[in-house]
Amino acid sequence: MDLTIPDHEQSFREEVRDFLARAMTPEIREAGRLTTSVFAPVKQAMDWQRILHEQGWAAPHWPREYGGTGWSVGQRTVFAEELVRAGAPPLIPMGLQMCGPCLIGYGTEEQKAHYLPRILSGEDIWCQGYSEPGAGSDLASLKTFAESDGDHYVINGTKIWTTYAHHANRMFLLVRTRRDGKPQAGITFLLLDMATPGITVEPIVGLDEVPEQCQVFFDNVRVPKANRVGEENDGWTVAKYLLTFERGGQDYAPGLGVQLEQLKARARRQATATGSLADDPLWRRQVADCETRVLALSFTEQRIKSALSAGKDPGALSSMTKILGTELQQRVTELAVDTLGAQALLWQPGALVPGGGEAPLGPEYALTTMASYLNARACSIYGGSNEVQRGIIAKAVLGL
Amino acid sequence: MDLTIPDHEQSFREEVRDFLARAMTPEIREAGRLTTSVFAPVKQAMDWQRILHEQGWAAPHWPREYGGTGWSVGQRTVFAEELVRAGAPPLIPMGLQMCGPCLIGYGTEEQKAHYLPRILSGEDIWCQGYSEPGAGSDLASLKTFAESDGDHYVINGTKIWTTYAHHANRMFLLVRTRRDGKPQAGITFLLLDMATPGITVEPIVGLDEVPEQCQVFFDNVRVPKANRVGEENDGWTVAKYLLTFERGGQDYAPGLGVQLEQLKARARRQATATGSLADDPLWRRQVADCETRVLALSFTEQRIKSALSAGKDPGALSSMTKILGTELQQRVTELAVDTLGAQALLWQPGALVPGGGEAPLGPEYALTTMASYLNARACSIYGGSNEVQRGIIAKAVLGL
Amino acid sequence: MNFSLTEEQQMLADSVRRWVRDGHDGEARRRDKTRRPLDAALWRQFAELGWLALPFAEDDGGLGGGPVETLVLMEELGRGLVVAPYVPTVVLGGGLLRRAGPAWRERHLPALIEGRLQLALALDEYERVFAPENTALTATAEQGGYRLDGRKALVLNGDQADALLVLARTGGVPGDEHGLSLFWLTPDQDGVSLAPHRTVDGHTAAKLTLERVHLPAEALVGEPGGALAPLRATLDEALLALGAEAVGALSVLLDDTVEYAKTRRQFGVPIGDFQALQHRMADMFMALEQLRSLLLAATLKVAEGHADARRAVHALKARLGLDGRHLAQEAIQLHGGMGMTDELAVGHYFKRLTAINGLFGGADAHLAAFADA
């Protein structure tokens, strides 16, 4: 056992850091600062993706032949950490992190050749059609039906919690293609063009007043069967792969660490009668409580990656990092609200739009703090609620 | 709404206080200090009951005709509070708090005339035969069977978690008298003499190394049918009455308040480099967290009693006070362990026996602290586990 | 001890509840996307119903109510998620005027009670942790009066107040309990600028900037350097009022969650059948009951002037910040995705609670104050 960082990773870190310092425009930096969700403002996120793509770094985790970087697990971690530290807006994951890997794993050669370059370049913006009003945590009970009609499917039904459907030009989705048998068995994985007739997108305004999610309605929407990924009725296999990825594919600890450092800097500027909030023992205890948990999570993520590098399947452990990461994220945003006191109540959604031009009536971070807190309430719900994840651990790990 | 204490309750408090100052012998006081459970050492508890009985105060909550005091709810509360404040050992509840009220409610005139005076005077010591190895939280599934044989029942089976069965000369118990129908329907409530042939008592040593609980085995134990309370197969009615009583019959807040005051006094004696632990902001926060919860519980208990006085049935709220009171009790004993640090690890069970003569190798409270903490782990398990109580709230209060 | 409402208090409760149900519930307010800072018609009704007169002495034209009456009103307003500047104008502004001597009462309470006077208290300062004694904004004595300079953050109702009460230092340094004074200020005075803004809960506030604002000596409210005692007493009343509003809001969050759990189906059954969720809802219920107990304890102790009254107020605010917040978070979580939407009421109650928790000190500060009291 050792914590040694190979020399080449250290120099790689320098390289990434230099690049980011150079490549991030003021607009990109502003978007990073104003991002209060896992989903960054779409325009700046896509701009940033194009810049990374020029460098060949848009999809480090993809195989090299499809435009990946060929980096080691360690290098990918370094890259992700440096992005977080530099305050870059996160890239929109539906294409790069979800649809792309799915196509690489299960797509036909034609699908790969057509879609992967457009995902990489940002020409296509994807959304994910999984949840339905009656099928949230219980995804397998989805009802949106795709009737076979020659070389097409005809889709009727509705999807909900479809992030950025109002920005996307493509959707990957799960549909039911058979009504009998086990619920998981009759599901098929499809790709579609959002411009297809019969699709209606209705944005859903969130607690933070941002329409991040949508409901999407399908009224006799015709999709060519060539757009099917995997076999008919076998979409659950692809779906499960994606779910695992959605949960465990990211590291939470680096971002949490950065947020806690920022929080400490802010507390140093919150004056008390005798010094600053950063000196207050009770406040320090709250931060230390978070920091010790982040330290534990960080090493857990390292352990999982170490197992991955050794070719082991971490399996249900992605459920653990999803629970721990999201609940810590919620706690850290809550502590940030506490740190600002009443100043966190200032509500200026207009000032949170990058380039919106509305001047904040207080420090910029006072604006993002509340919006982040509100938005973070969702992270224990999406991607399979944390209740579902605990159930997975109980069953898959503990055998209950 | 008001918090006014009637004058007569104030003067009653003085009267009780004077009496306790006079009546508690050094031996009783020592037993109070060394009690680390809801069950005090049996000899001193019974001695103390006899002293209270002479005064006519052994069973304030009983109707006057059976030896009760005729006090108001407020006076009973004052009395209970003053007992706690004076550090009196708690009386053993199985006779006074459990069997007595049951007999008053459901016993025959003969049963009442025979047993109640002996409960009051302490001539009889009772134990409670409810739980069985396969019937803990799921009490209704009990299996100990009483076969009818003329004017007797013949009992076979076993009871567990029978507190003080090794000290008791009588037991009230639930037995099955019918095997078919709903589990609750075939249960009968009986009284028996522990000297009856066929009874074996095996003490169970607890975490605190004290044999407080027992397992009791019945091998063709003959009990006269005259010892049945209520109708055959209708014992569940009596049992439920008792369970509610066991949960909600007591106030937790006064005792918790006294424990927290003692804890603060101890912390003032724990020196830090700059003062005492009682000045440490983190320690103070932990105490304030407990104290605010105790304040809330105290007013909840007052509200429930206020409803009782007005003739309302608090119903499932006894589940709430049981959960809150026991979990606070666990937390306060935990904080007491933290307050003493390593000094709480000193283990001298011999020095905890009243009159045992073994000198403690540190402050007396250092000995009781750990034993109380260990013993308190049980209070969320007994009397219907807190999981069962939460289920009751969900069903009976929230209608889930 | 007695925890029953008097007949009059019960009538007040019933009338507020009826008023809320008849078109002023949060659902209606929520759909009003114009988010007008103050609904004049609504405020007129507050006056007509006598609510603005509630806490004032009969000699001052009030109804002679106390903390218990305010509790009754605020709990129902909280249940209805009614957006109105009752706390800034009546509880805080009115509470300070009540304590400022007969001249101030005579001059302003009639207008306040008739609904013609909106007030705001300027307390919080940028980059200073909340605590009245932590105030830095200076009021320098000068010929015939004072000169005020500095900024105040999050002045509740500051965007629509006819007058502001500004806490300033006439002596001492931040941390000192002496040297704090209150000033009466109108927004039209030279050097005063107010930048209005929304708060997260759909209420409004303003950023106040004072640049060389010259005030006459008569603008001083109460004793020079002696603002802390009346301010603290007034803050106690505000914390009780907000506590009652919070308990009302939390009771809706619990009810809505239980109701949702009974109807929302996943895995073939109502989610309320899942034991893990049942236990969590039982915990929510217990948290609400404990907060209600603390609300009663603190309100009655303040009303009756018990020595440990402020301690109970600290306990209430601290536990709201711990257990009330957790209850509200659980309400969102158990609503799943729907809880995150602007459409359902749950999120709006959540945001109001979040705002209440952020006002006048958080849980740790109140736990520390509880320990010190």
Add this chain to the structure above:
Amino acid sequence: MNFSLTEEQQMLADSVRRWVRDGHDGEARRRDKTRRPLDAALWRQFAELGWLALPFAEDDGGLGGGPVETLVLMEELGRGLVVAPYVPTVVLGGGLLRRAGPAWRERHLPALIEGRLQLALALDEYERVFAPENTALTATAEQGGYRLDGRKALVLNGDQADALLVLARTGGVPGDEHGLSLFWLTPDQDGVSLAPHRTVDGHTAAKLTLERVHLPAEALVGEPGGALAPLRATLDEALLALGAEAVGALSVLLDDTVEYAKTRRQFGVPIGDFQALQHRMADMFMALEQLRSLLLAATLKVAEGHADARRAVHALKARLGLDGRHLAQEAIQLHGGMGMTDELAVGHYFKRLTAINGLFGGADAHLAAFADA
């Protein structure tokens, strides 16, 4: 980064595990009601198996192991609930000797490694919160040496130690980081009295009273007034060793609880079918994994001398006191009444964890130290 054991480390783990299984598991120990303070045969085996030589340099007759090797050993001993004074004698006593200079090492390490020397560290004082710098017991310089007066509480292994290392003040006052010195003391010296006693976890300790104990200057271990640095480094190692033991014990508590939940039936089903309990066991699992991560983080950082190593040790001890304690309490709760008995192993693991949490500072103290580090 690499989290795999070397082949040698894996062999060590396997051999300890085998030894535990072959008759030294907690179950066997638990039934031995004689509760002998020290099992001489067992200690001889420790020596023969090389475990007493583990952390010492090869030059000193040791095996040249480090914190990782100690982790491997202690985790298995924790899993087996083995009662032995490894931490007092080898980790604490041995750690201080290792840092005390060649003369002390040459004089005592051979005996220690051969199992002929039992040690104890006298640190805690009555009515003083734990912290080495909070030491009050005085060592007054006198002709040719020092005079020691005072009491020490809970001297682990003090009842059977051949020598005690006593932390005393040769200068300064409680709170000062300077002025702390360590003394080598044997129980037979004039003025030394030891009152042996059990500790809650079945280990043993002693109360130490020193009355006019005259020690020669040579009894001073290390630099006069300079005990704090080597002591802190040694305490870090002890916290790692206890942390590894705790993680081993917690893993048994989790396994036993899950196993019990699969077999114990209530309401017609195994209690492991109840969703509320499933979620709680999932939380127990996550707590264990997080503690294991912290154990690895702290151990490797100390082993490699990282600048933030001590911070990680504080994190480990703090979270053991929070999450490890909660895990152990849940293990009892989920075992129901059976968990409260002396008969099942769960209670004994619980008590060992309780003891570990009580040693060398609690969770809040370590969180505060983490924040300061």
